[in-house]
Amino acid sequence: MDAFTKEPLLATLNLIAAHSWYANQSGAFTFLNERCADYLGLASDDPLRFGIETGAAWDSHIAWLHPDDHDEARNVWSKCVGLGSAGEVTFRVRNAEGGYRWFHCRAEPLLAKDGTLQGWIGINFDVEERKQAEFYLAEGERLGRSGSWAFNAGRFEYWSGGLFQIHGLEPGDKAPTIPEYIALVHPEDRDFMSQAIQKMLADHEAFDFTKRIVQPNGTTRHIRCVGTPVSEGGSFRRFVGIGMDVTEQERLTQALREREEELQQILDLTPQLIAVLGPRRERLYANRTALAYLGASLEEWRQRDTSFEVQPDDLARHAALAERALSGGSAYELEVRIRNSEGIYRWLLARYNPLRDDKGQIIRWYIACTDIDDRKRDEERLQQENVALRQEIDKASMFEEIVGKSLALTGVLSRVSKVAASDSTVLITGETGTGKELIARAIHRRSSRSSRAFVAVNCAAIPRELIASELFGHEKGAFTGATQRRLGRFELADGGTIFLDEVAELLPGMQAALLRMLQEREFERVGGREAIRVDVRVIAATNRDLEEAVAAGTFRQDLFYRLNVFPVEMPPLRERGDDIPPLVAYFIDRYARKMGKSFRHVNKWTLDRLKAYPWPGNVRELQNVIERSVIVCDSDEFMIDESWLSASPPLNSRVVLPSTLAAHEKTIIEEALRACGGRVFGPTGAATRLGIPRSTLESKIRALRIDKSRFRH
Numbered sequence: 179m180d181a182f183t184k185e186p187l188l189a190t191l192n193l194i195a196a197h198s199w200y201a202n203q204s205g206a207f208t209f210l211n212e213r214c215a216d217y218l219g220l221a222s223d224d225p226l227r228f229g230i231e232t233g234a235a236w237d238s239h240i241a242w243l244h245p246d247d248h249d250e251a252r253n254v255w256s257k258c259v260g261l262g263s264a265g266e267v268t269f270r271v272r273n274a275e276g277g278y279r280w281f282h283c284r285a286e287p288l289l290a291k292d293g294t295l296q297g298w299i300g301i302n303f304d305v306e307e308r309k310q311a312e313f314y315l316a317e318g319e320r321l322g323r324s325g326s327w328a329f330n331a332g333r334f335e336y337w338s339g340g341l342f343q344i345h346g347l348e349p350g351d352k353a354p355t356i357p358e359y360i361a362l363v364h365p366e367d368r369d370f371m372s373q374a375i376q377k378m379l380a381d382h383e384a385f386d387f388t389k390r391i392v393q394p395n396g397t398t399r400h401i402r403c404v405g406t407p408v409s410e411g412g413s414f415r416r417f418v419g420i421g422m423d424v425t426e427q428e429r430l431t432q433a434l435r436e437r438e439e440e441l442q443q444i445l446d447l448t449p450q451l452i453a454v455l456g457p458r459r460e461r462l463y464a465n466r467t468a469l470a471y472l473g474a475s476l477e478e479w480r481q482r483d484t485s486f487e488v489q490p491d492d493l494a495r496h497a498a499l500a501e502r503a504l505s506g507g508s509a510y511e512l513e514v515r516i517r518n519s520e521g522i523y524r525w526l527l528a529r530y531n532p533l534r535d536d537k538g539q540i541i542r543w544y545i546a547c548t549d550i551d552d553r554k555r556d557e558e559r560l561q562q563e564n565v566a567l568r569q570e571i572d573k574a575s576m577f578e579e580i581v582g583k584s585l586a587l588t589g590v591l592s593r594v595s596k597v598a599a600s601d602s603t604v605l606i607t608g609e610t611g612t613g614k615e616l617i618a619r620a621i622h623r624r625s626s627r628s629s630r631a632f633v634a635v636n637c638a639a640i641p642r643e644l645i646a647s648e649l650f651g652h653e654k655g656a657f658t659g660a661t662q663r664r665l666g667r668f669e670l671a672d673g674g675t676i677f678l679d680e681v682a683e684l685l686p687g688m689q690a691a692l693l694r695m696l697q698e699r700e701f702e703r704v705g706g707r708e709a710i711r712v713d714v715r716v717i718a719a720t721n722r723d724l725e726e727a728v729a730a731g732t733f734r735q736d737l738f739y740r741l742n743v744f745p746v747e748m749p750p751l752r753e754r755g756d757d758i759p760p761l762v763a764y765f766i767d768r769y770a771r772k773m774g775k776s777f778r779h780v781n782k783w784t785l786d787r788l789k790a791y792p793w794p795g796n797v798r799e800l801q802n803v804i805e806r807s808v809i810v811c812d813s814d815e816f817m818i819d820e821s822w823l824s825a826s827p828p829l830n831s832r833v834v835l836p837s838t839l840a841a842h843e844k845t846i847i848e849e850a851l852r853a854c855g856g857r858v859f860g861p862t863g864a865a866t867r868l869g870i871p872r873s874t875l876e877s878k879i880r881a882l883r884i885d886k887s888r889f890r891h
């Protein structure tokens with residue numbers, strides 16, 4: 179090259195934004211532009227910077243390249259130099275710091291007009307970034323078991339290395355033709371594939387399908403193919419897309435599907451009713467058992483509303499729990515009646531369990547229901563039996579100590595059962611000892627206050643001056659001797675029942691205080707100003723005729739009305755003779771037990787006597803007579819001493835009884851003696867005839883001064 183042409187050429191080469199170089203005919207480099215010389219780190223006076231021949235060998239520049247690229251670079255360069263034709267090669271060039279970058283090199287021969295080779299000019303473009311992108315892409319494709327492609331007019335325009343790889347082909351081969359490609363597809367998927375290709379070419383629409391291919395080594399893989407059309411200037415040009423080896427996913431999906439089928443079978447076979455709901459409780463799945471129970475297909479069940487299946491009485495409870503579970507998101511269970519295919523409601527125990535995603539959001543509700551109808555019905559039956567039993571026991575225990583079966587007593591007890599549960603004030607009237615307090619206690623025990631106090635006050639037994647403080651309490655210093663504050667009986671009975679026995683004995687002042695208490699439910703302690711409110715049920719009792727007392731002006735009428743809300747009248751014992759035998763048996767048993775005695779039977783005369791006796795002291799008197807008799811009776815036959823019957827005057831005073839009575843008795847005994855020929859005892863004796871003990875008869879004969887010898891035959 180002459181100086182004229184060389185200088186501008188070198189200057190031009192220095193201007194190029196790439197590495198450019200010049201070599202002589204033999205291929206030895208004679209010039210490197212500044213960019214290239216700087217990159218290589220050549221000295222500033224290096225002859226190559228100035229285009230000065232150095233006499234270097236044709237391949238001396240190979241030393242600047244990466245050792246792995248030496249062979250290829252030398253081959254290409256020797257071919258160029260040998261043939262005098264252009265050539266291209268990509269290699270890594272070492273820089274001044276010893277690092278490498280990729281360059282794409284193109285060498286062109288410089289020919290004279292006559293065609294003789296003058297030398298070489300070359301340009302190296304830095305392709306480091308492209309190379310890296312290619313590397314990452316290839317690496318991504320490798321890791322993702324995928325590859326890209328371009329396809330048009332019935333042929334592949336491009337196949338990436340990754341695509342070759344997943345088809346089991348050598349990367350770098352030419353993309354297959356359509357028949358070659360179809361040959362790769364699994365025979366069972368070929369028809370489908372051919373149709374898919376025809377369709378995509380006809381419709382130019384995006385697609386996504388998976389087909390199987392058989393690699394040259396015979397391995398079958400599942401390849402998912404996703405493609406999208408690319409247009410230029412408004413008209414379709416080609417499809418581009420990717421192929422992905424989804425064999426693993428397919429295998430997993432298949433395994434999952436099998437597991438799902440297996441699970442479904444298990445679920446269908448379980449005797450429990452199982453259902454799956456969505457996060458908003460939308461119905462998704464129900465097992466066969468559930469559908470058979472409900473008599474619905476899966477679709478029908480999905481359309482149905484809960485109210486169709488849940489017993490109307492259980493709906494509100496069901497909805498409330500569901501609401502709470504939705505907001506709280508925790509598992510719960512519920513006993514609920516669900517209608518079966520025959521329209522019959524059965525009890526089921528439903529357990530709801532939420533399933534959450536990794537963010538904690540509920541994505542499913544699993545419900546497992548167990549039929550507990552039999553158990554529930556047993557429970558209900560048991561409960562009913564229990565209630566009935568408890569009522570029985572209550573009834574029995576309520577009147578447990580109240581012995582007797584006379585009509586008069588049972589009438590009273592039935593009134594008592596009615597009033598017990600209410601909070602009404604009760605006034606019990608009746609002679610002394612008829613069992614008024616017993617009845618008051620029974621009312622309390624049967625009421626809702628039974629767990630609280632029953633406070634009994636005998637108004638007649640408390641000194642008049644103390645009664646106010648006894649009932650209402652007093653403050654410290656209220657009167658002489660009131661050294662402490664003291665709570666009254668009303669306060670002690672708060673929440674329970676107060677029993678005011680002998681209420682007629684209250685003096686007017688106390689009657690007024692009691693009336694206020696009944697009207698306003700409050701009072702003040704003696705010596706106190708604070709109004710005290712209590713919740714007390716009042717039961718009052720008296721053996722006096724209160725109406726008479728009202729008429730006589732000794733008892734306040736308004737208080738009488740307040741007390742007489744629910745009157746109960748205890749009949750005297752003499753009017754309920756039927757109660758005497760059971761009462762006698764009850765008291766004998768009680769006291770005999772207490773005293774460690776036992777009686778085989780009750781003497782007939784005794785029983786007749788007890789039945790005939792008018793019992794002015796009522797049950798209390800009977801109880802006392804029996805207690806005393808048990809103490810003194812030493813045989814296994816229970817007998818009483820008649821002299822203990824208070825209405826029978828002592829024998830020595832009997833003679834002074836009105837003569838009619840004594841005469842009457844005398845006549846009866848004499849008649850008996852006559853009939854028995856003057857015999858007093860023995861089976862044919864008068865005592866047996868009269869049904870009284872021999873000793874009694876003999877003492878009567880003595881007392882009435884009867885001459886029994888008169889009747890001997």
Ligand SMILES: Nc1ncnc2c1ncn2[C@@H]1O[C@H](COP(=O)(O)OP(=O)(O)OP(=O)(O)O)[C@@H](O)[C@H]1O
Binds near residue numbers: 580612
């Ligand atoms: N039906 C009965 N069964 C068993 N015991 C009874 C019966 N009636 C009364 N009693 C007993 O008789 C005694 C007197 O009964 P209670 O004190 O209830 O009579 P009361 O009418 O309140 O007498 P008073 O008017 O003198 O206060 C008590 O020991 C009680 O247990």
